[in-house]
Amino acid sequence: MTLSNPEPVGEGDPGANDLAAEGSAVAARRSTPWYLRLPIISHLRSSVGLQRGMLITGVVLVGILLISALFAPLLAPYGFAETSADGTRFGTQQPPSAAHPMGTTVTGFDVLSRVIWGTRTAVAVMACAVAASLFLGVALGLLSGYVGGWLDRLLVMVADAVYAFPALLLAIVMSIVISGGQSNAWGGIAAAAISITVVFIPQYFRVIRAEVVRLKAEPFVEAAKVVGTGHRRIMGTHLLRNATRTLPLIFTLNASESILTLAALGFLGFGIEPTSAAEWGYDLNRAMADATSGIWWTGMFPGLAIALAVLGVTLVGESINDLNDPRLRTRRSRRGRRKNPQQEVTA
Amino acid sequence: MLVRFLLIIPTIFILMTMVFFLMRITGDPLTAALGGRLTPDQLAERRAAAGYDRPLIVQYFDYLAGVLQGDFGTTYSDNTPVSEVLTTYGGATFELVVYSLIVALLLGVPLGMVAARTRDRWPDAVLRIVAILGYATPVFFVGLLLKLVFSVGLGWLPVAGRLSTGGQISMSKILNPTPFYLLDALRLGDMELLGDVTRHAILPAVALGILTGGIFLRLVRTNMIGTQDMQYIESARSRGVAETRLTTRHALRPALIPIITVMGMQIALMLGGAVLTETTFEWNGLGYMLAEYMKARDYVAVQGIVMMLAVIVAVSNFVVDVIAALIDPRVRY
Numbered sequence: 001m002t003l004s005n006p007e008p009v010g011e012g013d014p015g016a017n018d019l020a021a022e023g024s025a026v027a028a029r030r031s032t033p034w035y036l037r038l039p040i041i042s043h044l045r046s047s048v049g050l051q052r053g054m055l056i057t058g059v060v061l062v063g064i065l066l067i068s069a070l071f072a073p074l075l076a077p078y079g080f081a082e083t084s085a086d087g088t089r090f091g092t093q094q095p096p097s098a099a100h101p102m103g104t105t106v107t108g109f110d111v112l113s114r115v116i117w118g119t120r121t122a123v124a125v126m127a128c129a130v131a132a133s134l135f136l137g138v139a140l141g142l143l144s145g146y147v148g149g150w151l152d153r154l155l156v157m158v159a160d161a162v163y164a165f166p167a168l169l170l171a172i173v174m175s176i177v178i179s180g181g182q183s184n185a186w187g188g189i190a191a192a193a194i195s196i197t198v199v200f201i202p203q204y205f206r207v208i209r210a211e212v213v214r215l216k217a218e219p220f221v222e223a224a225k226v227v228g229t230g231h232r233r234i235m236g237t238h239l240l241r242n243a244t245r246t247l248p249l250i251f252t253l254n255a256s257e258s259i260l261t262l263a264a265l266g267f268l269g270f271g272i273e274p275t276s277a278a279e280w281g282y283d284l285n286r287a288m289a290d291a292t293s294g295i296w297w298t299g300m301f302p303g304l305a306i307a308l309a310v311l312g313v314t315l316v317g318e319s320i321n322d323l324n325d326p327r328l329r330t331r332r333s334r335r336g337r338r339k340n341p342q343q344e345v346t347a
Numbered sequence: 348m349l350v351r352f353l354l355i356i357p358t359i360f361i362l363m364t365m366v367f368f369l370m371r372i373t374g375d376p377l378t379a380a381l382g383g384r385l386t387p388d389q390l391a392e393r394r395a396a397a398g399y400d401r402p403l404i405v406q407y408f409d410y411l412a413g414v415l416q417g418d419f420g421t422t423y424s425d426n427t428p429v430s431e432v433l434t435t436y437g438g439a440t441f442e443l444v445v446y447s448l449i450v451a452l453l454l455g456v457p458l459g460m461v462a463a464r465t466r467d468r469w470p471d472a473v474l475r476i477v478a479i480l481g482y483a484t485p486v487f488f489v490g491l492l493l494k495l496v497f498s499v500g501l502g503w504l505p506v507a508g509r510l511s512t513g514g515q516i517s518m519s520k521i522l523n524p525t526p527f528y529l530l531d532a533l534r535l536g537d538m539e540l541l542g543d544v545t546r547h548a549i550l551p552a553v554a555l556g557i558l559t560g561g562i563f564l565r566l567v568r569t570n571m572i573g574t575q576d577m578q579y580i581e582s583a584r585s586r587g588v589a590e591t592r593l594t595t596r597h598a599l600r601p602a603l604i605p606i607i608t609v610m611g612m613q614i615a616l617m618l619g620g621a622v623l624t625e626t627t628f629e630w631n632g633l634g635y636m637l638a639e640y641m642k643a644r645d646y647v648a649v650q651g652i653v654m655m656l657a658v659i660v661a662v663s664n665f666v667v668d669v670i671a672a673l674i675d676p677r678v679r680y
Binding site: 053054157158160161162165166167168169172173174176177256260263264267268269270281284285287288291292293296299300303306307308310311314315318 | 354357358361362365366369370372472475476479480482483484485487488491492494495498499616618619622623626627637638641642644649653656657660
């Protein structure tokens with residue numbers, strides 16, 4: 001579901017511009033303190049107008065998501081699997097009221113509490129999946145691009161096969177393999193995370209491998225070899241540091257996609273059991289039947305939660321991408337380019 | 348180019364092998380279906396009869412031999428040949444994907460052009476947010492909202508399914524049905540039936556179309572902005588070419604190249620989206636059935652459907668690569 005365009009047609013050789021931009025970027029980097037050079041903060045500083053608004057909106061939404069995940073026990077009025085409090089039952093499918101601002105579900109859970117606890121599940125899966133696929137994908141991509149030969153061919157073929165496969169189907173198959181389709185909280189979160197990881201590895205693999213193959217021919221790698229630098233050091237320092245420039249974008253795209261995949265798994269009934277963790281997709285699955293009888297609150301709020309979480313992460317990713325791409329960046333008057341142009345446009 | 352074409356075969360082969368062994372890890376369909384209801388002895392007997400107790404590798408080669416002869420096996424849970432499952436439900440999925448592509452194109456291309464023209468002004472801002480929302484909102488939630496508004500709230504459109512009961516009766520009159528309801532309705536010339544088919548298709552097509560339309564919108568916008576600042580546009584403008592013509596002809600055409608490429612890549616996403624859309628609207632297509640068969644651990648059916656999807660994706664990726672190579676001589680395989 002993630003896509004990156006082929007190179008824009010009709011562009012000249014970017015090498016020369018790249019070098020020039022690289023030089024000015026390095027010069028600019030020397031003069032600013034480190035905390036202002038952090039990815040999102042530096043982007044905020046170089047953004048203007050609409051792009052800045054989008055980035056800020058994204059950062060705020062992601063902030064809300066993270067805070068809610070951290071402080072779920074304090075924020076949620078009830079537990080995610082509670083159907084009664086102080087000895088009184090909540091009642092099923094109750095419309096929103098003072099006691100239950102978002103109503104209750106068909107099983108008698110409090111919708112608001114499930115939405116808040118659901119942020120925990122989403123963030124846990126997102127963090128595990130993105131971290132694991134980043135690590136494995138980068139490692140494999142480095143190895144494959146650097147070693148080359150039959151290993152490279154084999155890995156590329158497998159990665160392409162996995163990549164060509166609809167991500168959701170692969171995640172379903174993986175979740176059945178890992179957890180038999182249903183499981184407890186951590187098992188379910190791990191299963192979802194692993195199945196999403198498998199889907200994402202090829203994306204990192206492809207990008208890193210392509211970069212490594214390109215960089216391998218560069219004079220500085222040649223120079224490192226000449227002075228007798230070990231393979232491990234060449235891969236770990238020379239290649240890795242230069243190849244990871246495009247990663248923030250894939251990273252955010254994957255983060256948003258992992259939330260969607262988790263929800264889709266839950267919706268199809270291959271996700272986490274409702275009594276072990278709150279998961280928005282499952283809640284929506286149960287809410288489908290409610291909708292026909294006009295009960296809207298059971299589906300509306302978990303659905304909005306998914307949409308807003310994904311929106312926040314996507315906005316951050318989009319803005320970073322636009323700001324990195326000189327063709328899309330809105331320029332400030334009186335200020336020149338600050339970042340290196342990148343030959344990547346993501347739709 | 349020939350090499351690129353031949354690469355399709357190992358891709359499909361790898362996928363098939365992956366699914367075969369992954370599904371086998373999860374247990375077998377007999378245990379999933381009858382696990383609690385039979386004694387272990389009876390179960391073992393049944394498994395032996397079905398050949399599930401043989402070594403995995405033997406089962407695998409057995410399956411491969413069948414596939415090479417065009418025999419995908421028979422589903423376990425409803426005892427129909429897989430090839431029949433593919434044609435029956437594949438038609439429904441194909442219909443859904445085509446309708447939603449139409450919706451996506453109608454939404455995405457014109458709106459993307461508007462966004463590119465009004466770059467960084469308010470219409471652009473609104474459209475970009477709409478596009479990202481279209482991507483960020485899960486298709487089943489969009490489906491739920493559509494149902495709440497148009498089926499429950501306004502009562503205009505049916506909640507789910509491909510046909511009403513009356514429609515099914517009319518549809519059963521046809522002698523040699525095609526898998527496509529719309530075609531069949533046209534062949535019968537039954538206007539009421541045609542309306543019924545169309546009414547059922549609207550919401551699913553819109554739900555899936557919004558998802559893809561958002562992506563098209565962003566694509567068109569990005570690529571048009573890329574071509575808009577080119578010098579030839581400027582020179583055409585100075586020659587007095589009208590702005591509308593500039594947008595539609597000069598700026599859109601070169602931008603179409605990457606758009607077509609990415610559209611091809613969208614096939615895999617659309618198939619994934621189709622699984623969710625079909626489940627949401629109980630649209631009896633491959634995606635809906637796939638989820639059902641997965642729950643029943645019906646390997647044979649899952650493998651068959653996955654094979655089919657893999658072939659579709661591999662072939663469409665190949666076509667995309669060919670188009671890209673034709674357009675840009677720098678791309679070589």
